[in-house]
């Protein structure tokens with residue numbers, strides 16, 4: 001049997017696990033990351049990629065006027081410039097800004113809605129040719145505002161986060177990976193077996209549970225059913241058609257959440273898709289695929305009638321968003337969820353946007369507890385495979 005000691009063992013290769021892998025390695029810790037499926041995560045690769053600014057949890061948060069703690073877009077921009085918490089200079093920015101548009105009949109509401117943000121410059125009205133092409137049409141009579149949010153390409157983010165740490169990342173199957181714990185919920189060892197290979201026992205000083213929805217099973221492995229997580233199912237819609245205009249925008253509706261959110265993403269075949277969320281996706285959880293596509297077509301016809309979607313191919317994705325249970329996610333939208341349980345650190349980022357906050361919280365916890373690097377990074381590779389890198393759903397569905 002091979003026995004290894006490591007400062008950190010991370011479960012999960014979505015944004016939470018990969019971000020922490022980078023931050024912990026940069027802080028001098030030895031780290032191994034185990035992924036049971038594909039790298040890039042489940043939620044992460046299927047996210048819109050919006051790095052929310054003052055809005056944090058979207059328009060709902062803005063309506064409650066939650067003040068900023070950290071300016072997430074600024075932290076991400078620094079990383080992308082190579083001067084931030086991490087070097088993300090390989091990340092492709094799809095849009096420097098996200099827009100909000102309102103229809104003419106809601107224009108007065110939009111002005112009231114943005115009043116304080118307009119003064120501080122977080123939101124700025126845009127007219128004429130400064131508007132995105134899809135909202136620069138004689139038929140459009142509403143208003144358009146520009147936000148500080150940026151939109152990033154997730155596959156390039158995942159490549160950037162794994163590029164320097166490939167030798168720390170391994171594929172495991174849940175059946176062959178067993179956690180050994182003590183009666184205080186400390187993970188004392190992780191035992192990995194694989195057919196035809198020497199068994200491996202890893203003794204981690206600390207463990208990070210960054211499995212997204214898989215955290216429930218990991219918590220059970222350490223003998224806990226709490227903290228509970230909440231799944232919120234959303235029904236996203238994708239459409240693909242040559243020459244779709246580039247658009248990254250929310251449509252302000254009559255309720256707290258955006259009526260429609262659109263982000264545009266490049267596909268592997270060099271074309272582009274629109275990824276539709278917002279209320280359409282939140283309220284579409286109960287609709288089947290056909291009904292959801294019809295609803296999306298009606299929304300596009302009503303909100304952007306001049307955009308030609310004739311002949312577009314539509315697909316949908318039902319996916320769970322994972323948040324800590326209760327209202328915590330919405331009450332504290334400016335923080336990722338981090339909780340120490342014995343030598344385990346349980347994490348739910350709540351938003352891709354909050355990855356820098358997650359990293360900072362975990363490092364602050366280590367500092368506070370006086371946790372320092374103890375072990376060298378294993379010199380020899382483990383006899384385990386490197387996981388496959390996942391793809392966004394549109395590259396799978398539109399082949």
Ligand SMILES: Cc1cc2nc3c(=O)[nH]c(=O)nc-3n(C[C@H](O)[C@H](O)[C@H](O)COP(=O)(O)OP(=O)(O)OC[C@H]3O[C@@H](n4cnc5c(N)ncnc54)[C@H](O)[C@@H]3O)c2cc1C
Pocket residue numbers: 011012013014015016017034035036037038039040041042043044045046047048049050051052174210211212213214215218234236319320321347348349350351352353354
């Ligand atoms: C449709 C959609 C759109 C979104 N858009 C945005 C957006 O625009 N902006 C934003 O800020 N946020 C957005 N989010 C939220 C954001 O995507 C998530 O908060 C974030 O990606 C969660 O990351 P994660 O690493 O916790 O989980 P995941 O990305 O799901 O990764 C968890 C990983 O852990 C692995 N795993 C699980 N259990 C184990 C185990 N036992 N051993 C090893 N590996 C394990 C899984 O296989 C998976 O790869 C969106 C979410 C959805 C669903």
